[in-house]
Amino acid sequence: MTGAALDAHIVVRRHGFDLDARIAAVPGEVVAVMGPSGAGKSTLLTAIAGLTRLDGGAVRLGESVVADAATGVHVPPDRRGVVLLGQDPRLFPHLSARENVAFGPRAKGVDKAIARRDADEWLARVGLDGAGTRHPDRLSGGQQQRVALARALAADPRVLLLDEPLTSLDVETAADVRALLRAQLDAARATAVVVSHDATDASALAARLVVVEGGRIAQEGAVDDVLGAPATRFIAAVAAAHRFGGTP
Numbered sequence: 001m002t003g004a005a006l007d008a009h010i011v012v013r014r015h016g017f018d019l020d021a022r023i024a025a026v027p028g029e030v031v032a033v034m035g036p037s038g039a040g041k042s043t044l045l046t047a048i049a050g051l052t053r054l055d056g057g058a059v060r061l062g063e064s065v066v067a068d069a070a071t072g073v074h075v076p077p078d079r080r081g082v083v084l085l086g087q088d089p090r091l092f093p094h095l096s097a098r099e100n101v102a103f104g105p106r107a108k109g110v111d112k113a114i115a116r117r118d119a120d121e122w123l124a125r126v127g128l129d130g131a132g133t134r135h136p137d138r139l140s141g142g143q144q145q146r147v148a149l150a151r152a153l154a155a156d157p158r159v160l161l162l163d164e165p166l167t168s169l170d171v172e173t174a175a176d177v178r179a180l181l182r183a184q185l186d187a188a189r190a191t192a193v194v195v196s197h198d199a200t201d202a203s204a205l206a207a208r209l210v211v212v213e214g215g216r217i218a219q220e221g222a223v224d225d226v227l228g229a230p231a232t233r234f235i236a237a238v239a240a241a242h243r244f245g246g247t248p
């Protein structure tokens with residue numbers, strides 16, 4: 001796809017499981033991915049990130065081919081310009097919040113003072129003004145996830161991959177972090193793929209929804225269109241739960 005920030009055809013074969021799915025995003029687009037447990041959602045993200053090797057297909061980020069099963073191209077994860085943020089914030093425990101956020105820019109050669117100043121600005125944007133010197137063990141789960149989000153955005157990724165980023169948070173904190181995520185994805189004009197089991201996340205964060213079931217795309221389209229005309233029992237259950245304000 002010309003002009004796409006992400007254009008991926010992911011084929012991964014495992015014993016008893018095979019994933020064959022295409023996913024694309026234009027610059028600044030947030031795409032939600034939903035599907036039952038074991039459908040292949042995480043594998044889709046780890047393949048884009050380069051943590052899982054392709055058995056077929058290819059991954060294009062902007063103009064660069066970062067993986068191609070036909071030619072054997074496999075750019076390592078740390079050279080793809082992609083950040084994968086999961087349920088677990090995975091902060092460096094020995095670094096302060098500020099140093100965690102500054103880590104990516106510092107690794108790219110940004111001057112120490114500038115990286116620290118930018119890190120403080122990112123922490124303020126995620127509602128953690130003044131928490132820069134605290135280490136992860138002095139932060140709550142929600143605060144740690146905010147630092148992880150600030151770190152992910154500070155790295156200015158070509159594509160941000162979010163795997164159930166709100167699942168480990170309590171309902172109230174999840175609502176706060178969801179709103180923050182929405183605002184910061186907008187402000188950064190980030191291209192993102194967000195996996196969630198919750199239609200609230202899909203409709204709050206994304207315009208487009210891709211449903212993966214059994215390693216295949218079962219349905220895709222505008223979030224409201226998919227939820228309004230579900231093609232499978234799974235998405236019908238998700239849509240019903242969403243209408244009644246719960247999760248399936």
Ligand code: ADP
Pocket residue numbers: 014017035036037038039040041042043044
């Ligand atoms: P989802 O994220 O939709 O729950 P996953 O992508 O995690 O699904 O898993 C898809 C399938 O691949 C499942 O059958 C799962 O058991 C299997 N799987 C996931 N990770 C691995 C792995 N590292 N090695 C082997 N099988 C795996």
